Amino acid sequence: MSGPTFLDRLAGVQFAVRRGSQKPMTQQSDSRHTRFMTVGEVATVLRVSNMTVYRLINAGELVAVRIGRSFRVREEDLDRYLGERLTKAG
Secondary structure (H helix, E strand, C coil): CCCCCHHHHCCCCCEECCCCCEEEECCCCCCCCCCCEEEEHHHHHCCCCCHHHHHHHHHHCCCCEEEECEEEEHHHHCCCCCCHCCCCCC
């Protein structure tokens, strides 16, 4: 088998609960920690619709993990996607 599995990588993610909120959030205090973004968060960063993000995922252009019925995108995968599409003008 090549490299760590998804569960191995997930084991390094720490969760904390914001006071007054039931949603867990990831903490990024160490470079080993991975931040997962929702489709809505990715869409906001890219300034596109959620449907555009779903299309990128389904086309295999943007790597995502399916958790239940939703997708999560690692922040480094989004950075890689953007870096691969960087063009220089002029």
